[in-house]
Every structure is written in structure tokens, then in C-alpha cells.
Amino acid sequence: MGIYKQSVDTHLLPPSSVSSFSTVSLSLSLSPTLGAVFHFVVRSMALCGAKKDGRELKIYENTDELSTDLADYIAELSENSVKERGVFAIALSGGSLISLICKLCEAPYNKTVDWAKWYIFWADERVVAKSHADSNYKLAKDGILSKVPVIPSHVHSINDTVSAEKAAEDYEFVIRQLVRTRVINVSDICDCPKFDLILLGMGPDGHVASLFPGHSVLDEKEQWVTFITDSPKPPPERITFTLPVINSASNVAVVVTGGSKADAVHLVVDDVEPDHPSLPAKLVQPTKGNLVWFLDKAAASKLDGTKFSE
Numbered sequence: 001m002g003i004y005k006q007s008v009d010t011h012l013l014p015p016s017s018v019s020s021f022s023t024v025s026l027s028l029s030l031s032p033t034l035g036a037v038f039h040f041v042v043r044s045m046a047l048c049g050a051k052k053d054g055r056e057l058k059i060y061e062n063t064d065e066l067s068t069d070l071a072d073y074i075a076e077l078s079e080n081s082v083k084e085r086g087v088f089a090i091a092l093s094g095g096s097l098i099s100l101i102c103k104l105c106e107a108p109y110n111k112t113v114d115w116a117k118w119y120i121f122w123a124d125e126r127v128v129a130k131s132h133a134d135s136n137y138k139l140a141k142d143g144i145l146s147k148v149p150v151i152p153s154h155v156h157s158i159n160d161t162v163s164a165e166k167a168a169e170d171y172e173f174v175i176r177q178l179v180r181t182r183v184i185n186v187s188d189i190c191d192c193p194k195f196d197l198i199l200l201g202m203g204p205d206g207h208v209a210s211l212f213p214g215h216s217v218l219d220e221k222e223q224w225v226t227f228i229t230d231s232p233k234p235p236p237e238r239i240t241f242t243l244p245v246i247n248s249a250s251n252v253a254v255v256v257t258g259g260s261k262a263d264a265v266h267l268v269v270d271d272v273e274p275d276h277p278s279l280p281a282k283l284v285q286p287t288k289g290n291l292v293w294f295l296d297k298a299a300a301s302k303l304d305g306t307k308f309s310e
């Protein structure tokens with residue numbers, strides 16, 4: 001069975017990607033049996049991007065270039081949202097994501113972003129004290145929020161003095177109030193909140209937020225925020241946005257770096273074994289919103305048909 005090759009012009013790539021290209025060649029191979037396969041050839045300090053199955057993949061030479069483009073992406077979404085709605089409702093994750101968005105604290109973003117219009121939430125949180133090293137809130141506060149002029153009352157972290165179950169319930173209540181006043185937009189197709197942007201990381205096991213492979217909370221359809229007390233990754237008690245909330249967002253970005261996650265990226269992005277019990281990251285499929293994967297070269301290294309050359 002032959003493989004048909006066709007060139008894809010860079011005008012098909014997202015403008016933010018094209019502007020950063022130095023030398024990029026991208027080709028799309030169409031095989032009757034294998035479907036579409038992207039071949040990325042990245043030279044010098046280039047990056048490349050392409051649409052695949054409704055997702056946009058952005059692959060960067062290194063984490064520094066990824067961070068720069070990610071800061072641009074967030075700043076642009078913030079500007080658009082403030083223009084359209086007067087506010088920007090963003091949900092953060094913890095882990096490696098925070099150091100990858102730290103460029104937002106630097107020029108020009110520290111001055112150009114309309115920080116007072118930001119409303120900040122967490123897609124997941126560990127149920128520990130806010131001062132604890134495991135707290136996703138503490139990570140973001142120390143790394144970013146204490147360095148930019150966000151309004152403290154717009155920062156919606158969980159109640160860290162109650163059980164995981166109560167913390168999830170309280171957090172959903174807060175979000176419901178803010179949907180009612182449209183600080184957080186509402187989905188056009190269900191009653192779910194429609195965050196302007198949800199930023200997710202992904203673990204080597206394919207978990208996103210605190211949605212772990214095989215966990216029953218993956219089936220949660222009613223609640224917006226739920227809890228677990230048996231996280232396979234410590235600490236065990238966590239609250240998390242459910243899939244209906246994640247998939248109702250206007251924009252979702254999954255940010256993944258490092259070779260330890262290359263297998264999971266391959267399984268999710270190349271949709272290996274589609275009938276196999278799903279990895280949580282595979283279930284991130286915004287119904288009407290945009291989905292962008294930000295990958296460094298190491299995380300993208302096992303993607304089908306991906307070939308990098310220096």
C-alpha cells in the first residue's frame with residue numbers, strides 16, 4: 001500500500017508558529033490504511049505546528065521556546081477575552097506547568113496583560129494546607145501570582161481546612177456563583193462553566209488535572225468538581241475539575257515536556273489502540289472549544305512519523 005505525500009504550506013500553520021520559524025519543513029503523508037501522519041523536520045531553533053484530529057500540535061526545540069510561545073498564547077487569549085467579556089477566567093494546573101508559564105511575570109507581559117481582569121482557578125488541587133509544598137496554589141502563588149498585580153479576591157483557591165469531599169463541594173459552589181454573574185461564561189450546549197482557558201499538564205501515566213487512568217471519576221457527568229482520596233500520585237487527597245467542565249472550555253492547552261512523557265504523548269496523540277481503556281488525556285476533547293498541545297522535542301520524540309533533524 002503506497003504512502004502519498006503532499007506538501008503543506010506554512011500558511012496553514014498557526015500564525016504564532018509561522019512567525020517563529022527559521023527553517024521548517026512539514027509534510028503530510030496520507031496512507032489509505034494508516035490515515036494521516038505528520039512528518040516534522042525541525043532545524044535550528046524552529047518549531048512547528050499542525051492540526052491533527054481537531055487538535056493543534058505545537059512542537060518546540062526546547063522548553064525556553066515553548067515558554068515564550070505559551071506566554072504569547074495566554075496573553076493573546078487574555079486580551080481577546082477582556083475585549084469580548086471584560087474578564088479572563090483561567091484555570092491553572094500544578095506541576096511542571098507553572099515554571100513553563102513564568103515568562104508571564106517578565107516584560108512585556110507583566111505590563112501589557114490586564115491582570116486586574118484575571119479570575120484565577122485551579123483545574124485540580126491537592127487537599128493540603130496552602131502553605132504546604134504540595135499545594136498547587138502555593139506553587140502558582142510563589143511562581144507567578146505574587147509577582148503580578150492580580151486582585152487577591154479574584155484568586156479562587158480551595159478551602160484547605162475541610163475534607164476533600166467538602167472542598168470539592170465548596171469549590172463547585174463558588175464556581176456556580178461566578179457562572180451566575182457571568183464572571184465565568186456558560187456553555188451554549190449544557191449548563192457547564194465555560195472557562196476562557198484551562199491549562200493542563202500531563203503525567204507520564206497520561207493523567208490530567210487529578211483525573212487518573214482507570215479511576216471512576218472519569219465517568220462523572222453531573223458534578224463540575226469532584227474529589228479523590230486514592231490518588232496513585234501523592235498526595236492522595238485531591239479535588240479536580242471533571243471532564244464535562246474541561247471539555248466545555250473555550251480553550252484548553254495541554255503542556256507537556258520531557259522524554260519521560262514521550263510514550264504517553266504517543267499513545268494519546270497518535271490514538272494508539274483506540275479501543276483500549278482511555279488515558280485521561282485522550283478524553284480531553286473540547287466540544288466546541290480549541291485544543292492546543294504544547295510539546296517540546298523530547299515529549300514529541302515518539303510521535304508517529306515524527307522525524308527531527310538538527
Ligand SMILES: O=C1O[C@H](COP(=O)(O)O)[C@@H](O)[C@H](O)[C@H]1O
Pocket residue numbers: 093094095096097124125126136200201202203204207208209210233
Ligand atoms: O499531580 C499533578 O500532576 C500533573 C502533572 O504534573 P507534571 O509535574 O508531570 O507536569 C499536574 O498537571 C497536576 O496539576 C498535578 O496536580
